[in-house]
Amino acid sequence: MTSLVERLWYGKGRPLAILLPFSWLYRAVAESRRRNALNMHARALPVPVLVVGNITAGGTGKSPLTGWLVDEIRAAGWRPVILSRGYGGKASGYPLLVTEDTLPSLAGDEPVMLAQATGAPVVVDPDRCRGAAFALDNALGDVLISDDGLQHYRLPRDIELAVFDSARGIGNGALIPAGPLREPVSRLDSVDFVIVNGAAPDDGQDRVPTQGPGGITHPHIYTMNLVPTRLVNLGGGEVRAPESLQGKRVRAVAGIGNPGRFFDTLKELGAKVTAVPFPDHHHFRPEDLGTDSDQMLVMTAKDGVKCRGFAPDNAWVLHVEAKLPKTFSEAVLEKLRACSGPSTS
Template sequence: MNRRVDRWWYGASRPLWILWPLAWLYRYVAERRKHKALATRATGAAFAAPVIVVGNITAGGTGKSPLTAWLVETLRNEGWRPVILTRGYGGRAEHYPVEVINGMSANVAGDEPVMLASMTGCPVVVDPKRVRGAAWAIEQQLGDILVCDDGLQHYQLPRQLEIAVFDGERGVGNGAPIPVGPMREPVSRLATVDFVVFNGEPKTPLAITHPNLYVMNLQPRALRHLGSGEIRELSWLSGKQVKAVAGIGNPSRFFNTLNELGAIVQGNSFPDHYQFRRDDLQVEEGQLLVMTAKDAVKCQAFAHDRCWVLEVAATLPQSFREALLLAVKSIN
């Protein structure tokens, strides 16, 4: 997301108020598409496997992928065989559906699918048409439960559980629809989701109420050398000069984490899903370069010897785990 737009959307005011006619049009078109998709879904058969949808009602990154990784690991520990469904934003596959395989380029499958496949080791099926991808995954007997990453507005996909994710620092921003604000759907949409998860403690007064609201934290785990795979402890970063690059929804969160680990950080933010080039990774004498796992999958081919990846993992309260598993078990 453009940093200027990010400031306009996630501040308290609405400097783009002049675009309200476009916001009304956006909301009208979105509602029409929703009703049409729901009508189509109502006439179709449900899948032979439960579907959990993870998504958001705001534009930009919120932490959906780390939550998806946590979900499939939790389900796998309970004996399920989860499959991740994803659009594959930024990928250019020759055909769909496509299953992410070891060594597949992010240019083909998209950065998040390649990252999720590497992080979780479970099947990841990429298809802009999630219904087709879901049907194919079941036909291929890849698993027995489907987790759709970023599918809250993909209403043609039948689902049994919905989880809405918010960035704790940004919340709903100015609360206005796109393009005046960041809202894909109104806050009232949350009345129909099963769980709401905040990525980090909310920093502003909540405009959101929900009976099943939980806080997720992304905990840094280790540093991984992008070339060799060598693992180092987080304490190794303390006092080091670091050039940090991030093409994610909220780069400042990543930079702040590195600062908290004791690094002396020069932050370089890029648009979400940015296609990095060799020149973007240049460092000064004595600097290390540290990036996110999502960005690393796009830089493997041209990374230099000072490129490191900060590995993080989602942590959620036991109460959420118990409520989620109870909800999954109650699905007929």
């Protein structure tokens, strides 16, 4: 997504109103696909399925939320498996079981990042139903978490989570290509939880806001924040506190869906930031990582997995963790425990 399109989609008004007929066509096709998939009555799965996704284009924090879910669910005694499309990867065959050492060029950047961050099995397959069957046939776990799978309607699911960026919300409220919506806002009527990234309540932990971004209402809205935890040298593995960036000159590179949030985080840590955004899932080259002699190079964990083979000595990865209210963890686990039978579409 280009910065120009972002400004038009997430700004005021609808400057791309001339494209609205294509948005209506997009909506008709999307709704037809969903109806057809639901009417196919896909074979029920014998384990619970959680789907993490969004109804907007661009980054909202789905992968950090997926990692958080893995940790919470595993702590409750389950064995979670992550399913991913593997966007940007080109494996010779699927399904692909991802390890910490799998090349991002094969699996995609986000699956490798999640494998490294969680240690959970990650199965990549553009056909998530086939990936789910592989996970079950190989007894990889007893609960499936589909990362960015809200629109993969063929995969049966028990719990759906829709994630929003608090600053961007639903943008101008129009569907692609006139706006950022993948599906109409009414789609939220069928999801179990709405997660708002970057909108922590003043009291910090357990209050549920009454509305989401753009005035979205839902009975189960929770807030999430991405908290910097450590700064790790990409080559040598040295670990520093995020606060060590205070006063440092930093060249920040980011090939993610919403690079502005990453740059803002670095500025909040006191860094003097030169921001260098790239398109989401950018294939980095050594020449993308050049810095001045007195600059640190800082990137996201998602970008770090692609750059570790050629990054310079001054390259650092800022790791973040999702923080959510305890009440949300309890609500998810309660629903998970209620999934005693096969999942349904």
